[in-house]
Structures are given as structure tokens and as C-alpha cells.
Amino acid sequence: MTTQSIRKITLLVTILLAVILFGICKGSVKIPFFELFSDLNRQILHLRFLRVLLGIFVGAGLSVCGVTLQAILRNPLAEPYLLGTSGGAGLGAVLAIILGLSSVYLPLAAFCGALLSIVLVYNLARQGGKIPVQSLILSGVIVAIALSGIIVFLISISGNQALHGMMWWLLGSLQIYDLKLIFLVGGIVIFGVSLIFILAQDLNAISIGEEEATHLGIEIETIKKILFLVTALITGALVSISGMIGFIGLIIPHMMRFVVGPNHKVLIPASFLAGAAFLVLCDTLARSLIPPVEIPIGVITSLVGAPIFIILLKKGQKVK
């Protein structure tokens, strides 16, 4: 890592710390900074802290998944939400709830759903060994829509009362309903991101091309399988706790490629930090813009992400 990238990473750490502080202070109940730590406000502080923590996991995890998918598919538009991976995870989680499984099994069920949908989309998009940019996104979005439809259907016919309140699943939320789950999910994200970081150099080679990576001694099929599994694992875990939050895996990697360049040894930590900061910020806005109403966080990320998606799509067409 060059001194320049170290400086940029340090800056990102500082930004993240500032955003965390902002997220803890701001909310529907305004608390002056110094009173925040008094005994009176301990409850609120605890809740907000957990919520910020969850924001860090979700933002960082989804961003790193976006980086990974973009590299292995060599497609700038790939990210878990647009590829239907989040949708598959959502369906898995909803099914698990309907079947009455304990919450610790939610990430597992979501992982299975995510994996199935990623394999489905990959094979749908494949045309003679190649995956054209548009075809991948088209298959992904269609699978995502179909899966959302099934989720809505299941929620509406289910007799499970708890589930009726869970329409938020479709838009994402960082509301905390299960403490155990946060730490389980956090552990999965840390594990997954570390594994992806170990494969940073492989991702560099793969982003040039699969044959090129083979010529550099990388067992491409094995590495690709590992990376799809890990991406599905992280996405599954995150969706099972926060629902489907879109576009963050698109916004952050592109911003960071612009800032630190495409080298994954720097890009992965940078996206981790920036994704965490971005989502904590979005969530803080979501709960403090029009109190006491909470705007679903997926709405905010979509509003930012959709224009970026269109710009990237146009840019891609120009190259062709």
C-alpha cells in the first residue's frame, strides 16, 4: 500500500468515526452531546449505539459484496440487490419465519435463498460461456421482482401476525428486533469480508479476465465458487436482519474506485469504511428528517443509487 492510499484510508476512518458520533447524537429525540452519557439517557444511547453498529455491518458488508461481484462478473452494475441475491435471501428468511424457525436459523435460510438466486441469475444470463452486461442485469432485476412478488404474497396470506408488520423487509430497515442476531450477523460479515480481503490479489487478476487470471496461476473456477458462496453468505446474513437495502453495493464501490483506484488491496478496506459511514449517515437521516416518522432506509439509498445506475449504464453503452 502506498503512503497516498494509507492517507486516504485514514481519512475514511476519520469520516466513519465522525458519522458514528453524529448517528448516536441525532434522532427523533434530540439529546445534547454531553447529556447523552448521563444515566437518564442510557437506554436511548444503548439503542442508538446498536443501531449504528448494525448500520456499519450492513453498509460495509453490502459494499464489499458489490466490489466482489463487480470484479468476478467484470460488470460495473453488479450488486446483491440488482442481481436478485437480496431477494433470494429475503424469501429464504420469510419462509423460515413462516415455518416458525428460531431467529438464529434466519441467516442460514437467507443464505440458502441467496445462493439459489445467485446461481439462477448467473445461469440465466450466461450466453455461450460469456455474461453480457445487460443480460446479467436484466436477469437479475427480473428475478428480484419475481422474488419480491413471492415475498409479498407469502406475507399477505400468512396467518403469522408478526410477519404482517414485516413489509419493511422489501425496503430495508435498521430497526433492531433481535440482539442475538446482530452479533451473529456481525460475526458472519467480519468473517466474509476478511476472506474476500485475503483474495484481493485474485480479484485484481480476475477483473482483467478469467483466462488472464488462469495464466497467472489462479484456479478460477474454485475461487469464483468461494466468492459466490461468501457473497451469498454475507448478503443472506444482512438481509435476514435488515431486509433488502438496494444500490449501496453499487454506489460505494464506484465512489471508492474513483477515490482510491481499482486495486482491491485498497479498494476493499476503503469500500468497507465508506459503506459503513454512508449507511449510518443514511439511517440517521431516515430517522431524523421528519420525526417521528421513519423513512425506510431503502428509499434513501435508492434515491441516491438510481441516478448513479443510469449514469453507469449510459457510460457503458458509449464504450461499446
Added chain:
Amino acid sequence: MDVLLKVDKLFGGYDKENVLDDITFDIKKGEFLGIIGPNGSGKSTLLRLMSRVLHPRKGRMLFEGKEISTLKLRELCKRVAFVPQDTQINFSFSVWEIVLMGRIPHLGRLQLETKKDFTIAENSLSLTTSLELKNRKIDQLSAGERQRVIIAKALTQEPILLLLDEPTSHLDIGYQIQILDLLRRLNHERKLTVVIVLHDLNLASEYCNRLILLNEGRIFKEGTPEEVLTYQNIETIYKTTVVVNKNPISSKPYITLVSGERLCQQN
């Protein structure tokens, strides 16, 4: 000369179709071997089998006496490097980052490059006269510059065998000669064994010590340019009329194309 890679009764191809039929030949240490033949004759397939992108259906390939499929891919890539026709890179890596990727087979995951790796990468850049491109972005280079950088990356692997798949077909004649001169220099000075697929028969004649002419997945003829590039061979395989003279400078065979219209007028 010692045999570096022995290809023995090789059959191979893609999913359904078999492209290569019973190919047997040796690559000798230090030679400059050209593989020529019409479109679809199996040139690229043969090269991809040798670099293990494809797996053979039948037959053996022995690299320094060892069956290639039993070698670890990483070990093989420390000895064999590959240069494709053209590399489209969608991500804007710097030239320096691309060239350093040539060290991947030599380094463990998470292992940082040492001074030695940097020196090797720098040498490759200066060998390919692309040192001044070091800080440029790969997606901003011209096709010729990019190909030089890709060759520099291949050299950074420190191979003893370099496989090239039509590396000059997207380049103008200036760059073509520049790249092939570079390969010849590496072949002479570093004893690098070069196996190159070429479309241009005159370039193949000029630069290669030995040629393999493929047709419909089989070896049609193997030998020196003088033996392989006769008008009879070319007319049989390419189904077109040519005149073969000598290049006045190098006295290698020189192929002149004859258009169909002229041929009618002559007759």
C-alpha cells in the same frame, strides 16, 4: 536441443466439438516456434491447451518431462506465461499495478511484494521500452502500448516459455515489427522459448526458426519456414493462389498474394 514441452497424441476442443485431432510435436528449449494455419484450424485451441485454460480430451503434454496436468497451476505459471491477442480491461489499473500482477504466481496471498519483485517488474518495463508508461492508466493506452505492457506483465512472471496468441493482429506494421523484434531479442539474449500463433505468413517466415502448419485440427506440415511455406502447401491449405519469392534482405520465403481477377487476366 533439449525438449521443453512434449505434446503427445493430443485431442482437445470446446464443450461439444473436437477441434484438435492427434497432435504430436516437441517444443525445444530456446526455439522460436510459429504456429500458422487458416481460421478455425485449431491454433488458439492448441495454445490454450498448453496454458491449461482448456483441458485435453486425450493425450499427454510433458513439460520438462512432467505431465502438465499433475503440476500445480501456480507452479506452471512461474515457468509459462501467456500473451493474448488483445486485452480489454474495464478497470483503470495503472500500468505499474498490471505489470506487478505478473508476480502473483510467485507470491503467497497477502504476501507483499519485496524489492526483488519491484526490480523484476521494472526490468520488464524497460525491456519492453514502456518504462515511461509506468504511471499511466491501462485503459488510456493505445493498442500498441497496451500490448507492450501485457508482454511486460508476462515477462514479470519470469517464464522460460512464452506463449503468444496473435499478439500483433490488432497493431499497425510499426508496432508489429517492434513487438516481434522485442520477442526475437528476448529469445536471443534471455534464451526465452517463444511459441507464437501468427496469421501473417510473412511475419512468421521472417521471425520463426520453425513453423507448424495446422489444417482442420491436424498438423499438415512441420519444419523450417523454407520447408513449410512453399506455394504448394499454401495453395492447398488456404485455397488461394500465391507466389513465393525470397525476401531480398533476409532471404526467407516471402509470400505475395495474387487477386482472383489478376489470375483470370494472366490465364
